[in-house]
Amino acid sequence: MLDYPLLAALAAVIREGGFERAAVVLGVTPSAVSQRIRALEERVGAALVVRSQPPVPTEAGARLCAHVEKVRLLEGELASDLPALAGPGPGVPALPVAVNADSLGSWFLPAAARFSEATGALLHLVLDDEAHTAARLRSGEVLAAVTAEPAAVPGCRTRRLGALRYVACASPAFQARYFAEGVTAAALNRAPVLQFDRKDGLQARWLRQHFDQALTAPTHQVPSTQGFLDASLVGLGWALHPLPLAAVPLAEGRLVELVPGAGMDVVLHWQHARLGARLLETLTREVAAEAARSLFPVAGLSALPEPAPDPSRSAPVPTDPASR
Amino acid sequence: MLDYPLLAALAAVIREGGFERAAVVLGVTPSAVSQRIRALEERVGAALVVRSQPPVPTEAGARLCAHVEKVRLLEGELASDLPALAGPGPGVPALPVAVNADSLGSWFLPAAARFSEATGALLHLVLDDEAHTAARLRSGEVLAAVTAEPAAVPGCRTRRLGALRYVACASPAFQARYFAEGVTAAALNRAPVLQFDRKDGLQARWLRQHFDQALTAPTHQVPSTQGFLDASLVGLGWALHPLPLAAVPLAEGRLVELVPGAGMDVVLHWQHARLGARLLETLTREVAAEAARSLFPVAGLSALPEPAPDPSRSAPVPTDPASR
Numbered sequence: 001m002l003d004y005p006l007l008a009a010l011a012a013v014i015r016e017g018g019f020e021r022a023a024v025v026l027g028v029t030p031s032a033v034s035q036r037i038r039a040l041e042e043r044v045g046a047a048l049v050v051r052s053q054p055p056v057p058t059e060a061g062a063r064l065c066a067h068v069e070k071v072r073l074l075e076g077e078l079a080s081d082l083p084a085l086a087g088p089g090p091g092v093p094a095l096p097v098a099v100n101a102d103s104l105g106s107w108f109l110p111a112a113a114r115f116s117e118a119t120g121a122l123l124h125l126v127l128d129d130e131a132h133t134a135a136r137l138r139s140g141e142v143l144a145a146v147t148a149e150p151a152a153v154p155g156c157r158t159r160r161l162g163a164l165r166y167v168a169c170a171s172p173a174f175q176a177r178y179f180a181e182g183v184t185a186a187a188l189n190r191a192p193v194l195q196f197d198r199k200d201g202l203q204a205r206w207l208r209q210h211f212d213q214a215l216t217a218p219t220h221q222v223p224s225t226q227g228f229l230d231a232s233l234v235g236l237g238w239a240l241h242p243l244p245l246a247a248v249p250l251a252e253g254r255l256v257e258l259v260p261g262a263g264m265d266v267v268l269h270w271q272h273a274r275l276g277a278r279l280l281e282t283l284t285r286e287v288a289a290e291a292a293r294s295l296f297p298v299a300g301l302s303a304l305p306e307p308a309p310d311p312s313r314s315a316p317v318p319t320d321p322a323s324r
Numbered sequence: 325m326l327d328y329p330l331l332a333a334l335a336a337v338i339r340e341g342g343f344e345r346a347a348v349v350l351g352v353t354p355s356a357v358s359q360r361i362r363a364l365e366e367r368v369g370a371a372l373v374v375r376s377q378p379p380v381p382t383e384a385g386a387r388l389c390a391h392v393e394k395v396r397l398l399e400g401e402l403a404s405d406l407p408a409l410a411g412p413g414p415g416v417p418a419l420p421v422a423v424n425a426d427s428l429g430s431w432f433l434p435a436a437a438r439f440s441e442a443t444g445a446l447l448h449l450v451l452d453d454e455a456h457t458a459a460r461l462r463s464g465e466v467l468a469a470v471t472a473e474p475a476a477v478p479g480c481r482t483r484r485l486g487a488l489r490y491v492a493c494a495s496p497a498f499q500a501r502y503f504a505e506g507v508t509a510a511a512l513n514r515a516p517v518l519q520f521d522r523k524d525g526l527q528a529r530w531l532r533q534h535f536d537q538a539l540t541a542p543t544h545q546v547p548s549t550q551g552f553l554d555a556s557l558v559g560l561g562w563a564l565h566p567l568p569l570a571a572v573p574l575a576e577g578r579l580v581e582l583v584p585g586a587g588m589d590v591v592l593h594w595q596h597a598r599l600g601a602r603l604l605e606t607l608t609r610e611v612a613a614e615a616a617r618s619l620f621p622v623a624g625l626s627a628l629p630e631p632a633p634d635p636s637r638s639a640p641v642p643t644d645p646a647s648r
């Protein structure tokens with residue numbers, strides 16, 4: 001067997017973001033933490049931690065951390081079957097999961113709540129662009145991820161969840177100011193547009209898809225799902241918003257859809273470590289159930305049922321990978 | 325004068341997150357970008373960019389980038405006075421500003437909208453913990469910040485905005501399940517609690533302040549302001565939420581305050597580069613006006629007016645610095 005006190009020191013340094021904090025968690029001195037990590041590095045024959053602020057794992061270090069987190073999860077399940085085994089400490093297993101901001105802000109949380117209710121387990125959610133959540137699974141930082149990546153990460157299972165539909169919206173005052181003469185590509189490029197962050201290419205892809213034009217509009221950056229919606233509501237700019245969030249302000253007339261029916265779908269997948277851990281299976285079941293309720297089915301190679309008729313949702317539009 | 329084409333190449337690499345993307349923006353080849361940065365490094369006699377993915381500036385590189393962003397802002401203002409001066413390109417100045425997530429999610433955006441409406445300028449918002457936004461100002465990544473740091477960053481002006489009040493809340497079902505026998509320190513440490521991320525010590529500080537106890541409760545991590553509120557609404561855990569966000573669900577009975585009147589105030593400050601730029605002055609005015617409306621006045625050394633009587637707000641509580 002591997003030397004778990006050494007591995008636990010490594011994982012604690014990465015998880016806690018520092019040698020001192022890891023020492024507090026482990027109940028040893030910071031110099032003991034350093035010694036354990038040096039001992040592990042000598043055995044492995046490679047550097048495991050870049051001593052930056054905060055410390056970051058090398059590739060080898062990340063693999064070892066991923067291993068520790070998996071063992072910890074399995075131990076957590078064992079402890080719930082055999083309570084006498086559980087040592088001191090909280091003992092409640094926590095599942096690290098990467099989610100894109102728009103999923104967290106629009107459909108993911110009811111699944112998380114049912115999972116937690118059923119299992120008593122905790123979730124440590126990590127936010128990232130859906131184009132990058134799979135990398136966090138690959139590095140072992142998380143054990144499951146909502147991702148735009150359909151191909152299974154090594155050691156993981158993947159399943160398609162469905163499409164998160166986006167609609168291009170603005171406030172009525174914004175529409176009156178910038179689109180009084182119609183929503184044309186030229187008008188869209190004159191009006192200020194919102195971008196989640198530099199990686200967010202959704203607005204540009206939508207303009208390309210529906211108007212065959214490059215996006216050159218002046219751009220605000222607002223890196224928060226709800227802040228993004230609020231920024232459209234107060235008239236800062238037009239933008240694509242997830243339909244589950246935009247539906248109510250659209251129905252109330254506080255937002256207007258710029259080109260009715262011209263939505264854009266982002267297909268999401270669920271990937272999780274192939275561990276046979278009950279916690280992961282329960283979370284997978286709840287996530288799949290919530291996705292079936294909240295996301296749009298995706299037409300694949302074979303015929304699939306049509307999206308459920310829902311008057312608040314516009315007609316489906318071909319799928320396009322996106323970076324938010 | 326400094327060599328601005330070289331400086332612009334450096335700033336573009338950092339802003340765009342890569343040599344290729346910087347080349348596209350500058351309209352030159354990636355190798356021209358590399359040459360310019362090497363030339364600048366030779367003149368400065370120091371490395372300016374760590375060639376990682378994405379590239380990150382060294383301390384010297386960050387200072388040069390900060391200088392470029394300031395010059396660009398001043399040029400943007402000049403161009404609006406002397407349109408003939410403006411070269412090709414969008415020409416709309418964008419102001420990089422760091423904001424903590426809870427401010428963005430609760431009170432900041434109306435000020436941003438009025439600023440943008442009045443000036444036509446763009447905002448590039450960067451999210452960080454209010455304990456860390458001042459560091460982004462110090463590094464020159466942003467020109468203004470909402471921060472918990474009262475002392476002026478070198479080259480900046482600082483002013484106190486007021487206190488963002490937090491209240492400890494849970495859903496009624498959660499309260500019935502975990503606090504049927506009263507909200508005691510023991511019950512609070514048995515019930516699952518939410519944490520924004522590892523840096524978020526607000527719940528622990530609240531428990532220490534009102535119950536003189538350490539927080540040992542099982543902890544979910546949900547790193548999104550609105551997601552944090554939604555997680556309490558669906559019953560994932562109890563947590564401290566900004567009063568401007570929690571007020572409506574509290575009034576509607578979808579959240580309950582765990583210990584009525586036991587809020588916690590986080591004092592926020594506004595710091596901005598001392599530039600004499602009109603854009604910064606306009607934004608400062610709008611931010612101060614919105615803060616006066618939405619935040620609580622802070623009792624200082626001298627007598628200050630009482631908070632405006634507002635039935636939806638509980639009695640003021642002594643100030644405590646916090647990390648969210």
